[in-house]
Amino acid sequence: MNTPVKKNDQLAVYIEDLTHDGSGVAKVDGYPLFIHGGLPDEKAEVRVLKTLKNYGFAKLLNIEEPSPFRVEAPCPVFYECGGCQLQHINYEGQLKWKENMVRNVMQRLGKIDAPVLPVKGMDNPWEYRNKSQIPFGLADGKVIAGFYQAKSHRIADTPTCLIQSDEADRLMRAFKEKALELDLVPYNEDTKKGQLRHLVVRKGRATGEVMVVLVTKHPKLSKKEAIIELIREAEPKVTSIMQNVNSRNTNVIFGDETNLLWGKPTIEDLIGDVRFEISARSFYQVNPEQTEVLYKQALDYAQLSGDETVIDAYCGIGTISLFLAQRAKQVLGVEIVPQAIEDAKRNAELNGFTNTYFEAGPAEEVIPRWYKEGKNADVLVVDPPRKGCDEALLTTIIEQRPKRVVYVSCNPATLARDLRILEDGGYKTQEIQPVDMFPQTTHCEAVAWLELS
Numbered sequence: 001m002n003t004p005v006k007k008n009d010q011l012a013v014y015i016e017d018l019t020h021d022g023s024g025v026a027k028v029d030g031y032p033l034f035i036h037g038g039l040p041d042e043k044a045e046v047r048v049l050k051t052l053k054n055y056g057f058a059k060l061l062n063i064e065e066p067s068p069f070r071v072e073a074p075c076p077v078f079y080e081c082g083g084c085q086l087q088h089i090n091y092e093g094q095l096k097w098k099e100n101m102v103r104n105v106m107q108r109l110g111k112i113d114a115p116v117l118p119v120k121g122m123d124n125p126w127e128y129r130n131k132s133q134i135p136f137g138l139a140d141g142k143v144i145a146g147f148y149q150a151k152s153h154r155i156a157d158t159p160t161c162l163i164q165s166d167e168a169d170r171l172m173r174a175f176k177e178k179a180l181e182l183d184l185v186p187y188n189e190d191t192k193k194g195q196l197r198h199l200v201v202r203k204g205r206a207t208g209e210v211m212v213v214l215v216t217k218h219p220k221l222s223k224k225e226a227i228i229e230l231i232r233e234a235e236p237k238v239t240s241i242m243q244n245v246n247s248r249n250t251n252v253i254f255g256d257e258t259n260l261l262w263g264k265p266t267i268e269d270l271i272g273d274v275r276f277e278i279s280a281r282s283f284y285q286v287n288p289e290q291t292e293v294l295y296k297q298a299l300d301y302a303q304l305s306g307d308e309t310v311i312d313a314y315c316g317i318g319t320i321s322l323f324l325a326q327r328a329k330q331v332l333g334v335e336i337v338p339q340a341i342e343d344a345k346r347n348a349e350l351n352g353f354t355n356t357y358f359e360a361g362p363a364e365e366v367i368p369r370w371y372k373e374g375k376n377a378d379v380l381v382v383d384p385p386r387k388g389c390d391e392a393l394l395t396t397i398i399e400q401r402p403k404r405v406v407y408v409s410c411n412p413a414t415l416a417r418d419l420r421i422l423e424d425g426g427y428k429t430q431e432i433q434p435v436d437m438f439p440q441t442t443h444c445e446a447v448a449w450l451e452l453s
Helices: 091-110 166-178 224-234 288-302 319-325 338-350 363-372 391-400 412-424
Strands: 010-018 024-028 031-035 042-051 056-065 131-139 142-148 155-157 196-203 210-216 238-245 257-263 267-271 274-278 309-313 330-335 356-360 379-382 404-409 427-435 445-452
Touching: 010 031, 010 056, 024 042, 031 042, 091 412, 091 427, 131 155, 131 166, 142 166, 166 196, 166 224, 224 238, 224 257, 267 288, 274 319, 274 338, 288 319, 288 379, 288 404, 288 427, 288 445, 309 319, 309 363, 319 330, 319 338, 319 356, 330 338, 330 363, 338 356, 363 391, 379 391, 391 412, 404 412, 412 427, 412 445
Parallel strands: 031 056, 210 238, 309 330, 309 379, 330 356, 379 404
Antiparallel strands: 010 024, 010 042, 024 031, 042 056, 131 142, 131 196, 142 155, 196 210, 238 257, 267 274, 404 445, 427 445
16 A cells, blocks of 8 residues: 555644544645644644555644644543544634534535525533433443543543533532442443443523433332432432433433433423423433524524415424424424424424424425425425435425525535535525534534525
């Protein structure tokens, strides 16, 4: 294999960019080197660790000219933990990089020339997560907990996580200290033994309500009352304590069985003026402050006057649907997960909306049938998973031709791909607004506004 660098070579490089996982990228005669901890616009000395045919990896030895955005990462396990990738960049630099990243992806992958606006960030980009899923393990007979190291299932033992809530921190520390006394031996993925798999903590930002979900391998808790007491002492604001049983040999967090241990089975939160009921397994955005920013942007792009029918594909538990229902004549939501549709109906009832209709099924099958029934959309909103829209749904949009499409995306790459398909089908992207839902990480959400040409 002929590459311009070899293992153990020491080189002076200029770092041009970041990868999706936060590694710096330098090029030697066009050959990319990925450098953990490196930042754009830095000159550095590196040592080559590994070379492959098309790219290699190098270790950062010395920074000769640091980025103007470089800071000392405040988290003591930042370089071990895989949860954050950008704590060594100040927040101004994070937002600048994300704006450039979204713009470059749109142009490179989608040939989309629509304006990409500056990223809407947070006043306080810390402690924003309202949901924490914390794995537990054993190391030298001691209980550890935190988050997984990058690209592994090895736990980076964490005293405090700077992007999760104080409530989650307190509960994590309490279980690290008392788990063994409560017969909650951490589960081991290799041996398949142990009881405590994850501690899931959810918080309503607006209501202050806290839910704790204990994910265990077996349903029997030998010290159930003591566990409840520990949780209530560690977090007095807790209103719901649940147990989820996952007996499968899998790294999926939740099992199918969820039981109430204490309190009520749900908590509530508000996004804007809309109230949502959240169960242990409900999908709900983890940054409610920025979710309000994101949904308001989607609402602005929808440009509703009160006379429109809106279709919300991938509606989930109805979060965007209910935001839209405040200004639309009617909102029709479709989602493939039946339980999410039941949650959406319940949330609509909770808020007194009578202009919403929700149906379970594949969007690419349900929406054409709605059109045949005369339920034509003036505006269509999509908020798909990271893989983007199903190809059949994109074909449906192009065939049904709603005059306006609002695309909410958590993955700029699949957004660019899908916008290209929609533009080739007769739409024109007017504007793209990135929103920083996940500060300190490389992830960035965006909302695109399209009009039928």
